[in-house]
Amino acid sequence: MDGQFGKVRDYLTAVLCCAAAVLLDQITKHLAVVHLKQQREIVLIPGVFELRYLENRGAAFGLFQNRQIFFVCAAVVIFFLIGFFYGKIPGGRRNLPMRICAVLICAGAVGNLIDRIRYQYVVDFFYFSLIDFPIFNVADCYAVIACILFAYLILFFYKEEELEWFSFFRSK
Template sequence: MKREIKMFIGCVFLILLDQVTKLLALQNLKGQNPVTLIPDVFQLLYVENRGAAFGILQNRQWVFLIITVIVLAALVWALPKIPQERHFLPLTLCLCFIGAGAVGNMIDRIFRGYVVDFFYFKLIDFPVFNVADIYVTTAAVILIVLIVFLYKEEDFDRIFPKKDKRGTE
C-alpha cells in the first residue's frame, strides 16, 4: 500500500478516535458532576471550550479556523516532500498527529461552535483538554526533540532542497 494511503488511513483513524471520545464525553459527562478517576489528581470534566488554552481568544472561532487551514495546507505541502525512509518516519508521524489533532478540533468548531474538552488534571489545575490536544501537544514536543537531537541540516536539505541563484535545485 502506498505511503500516502497509509498516512491518510492513519490520520482518519486518529480523527475518528478523537471524535468518538468527544461524543462519549458529550453523552456521558455533559450536565453531570466530574467523574473522579484519581482523587484530587485527575477527573473527567465536560467543558465547552470556545477559545484556546487558558481562556484566550474566547468566541473567536474564525481565528482558529484560519490557523488550522494554514497548518493543514503546510502539512499537505510538506508531507509528500519527506523521503520514504525509516529515518524520516518519526517526522512523518509527528506531522500526521499534528494534522489529525488540528482537524479533530476544527470539526468541533465548525459543527458545534466549540471544542469538547474533558480531561482535567485537578492536582495542578491544568486547563481541561481532549484527545486532539494530546495529539498536537505530544507530537509538537517530539518534533522539537527530533529537530534538536536527531535531524541534521542535511536531512532538511533533502526534504527542502535549496535553490541556486538561477532558481534550480
C-alpha cells in the same frame, strides 16, 4: 513509476492514519458529551486527574475565546502546510517519526476543526487537578505530543543535512 506510486501510497497511508486518529478523538468527545455534559466531574485519581466537561470557545487551553472564524481558517492552513511538508519528507524508516508527527498534528487540527464547525466550540474533558492544568481533549494531546516530538527530532535526532528538505530556500 514506482516512485510516484510510493508517494501516493504514503499519502493514502497518512490520510487513513489521520482519519483513524480523528475518529478516535471524535468518539471520545461523543462519550464526553453523553456522559459528562451537565454532570459532575468523574474523579479517576483523587486530587490528580478527572474527567470534566467543558465547551472551549477559545484555542488551546482556553486562550483567545470566541474567535471561531480565525480558528477554522488557521486549522485549514495548518492542514495544508503539514500536507505540503509531508510530501517533502524523504522516504525510509529513519523519517517515519517525522511522518508520524505530521499525521498527529493534522489529526489534532482536524479533530478540533470538526467540533468548531459542528458546535461552534471544542469539547474538552481531561483535567489534571493536581496542577490545575487547563482542560483538554485527545486532539490536543495529538498536537502537543507531536510538536514536542518534532522539536526533539529536530534538536537531537536528525543531523542538519538530514533536514535540508525542511527548508523553503535551499542554500547552494
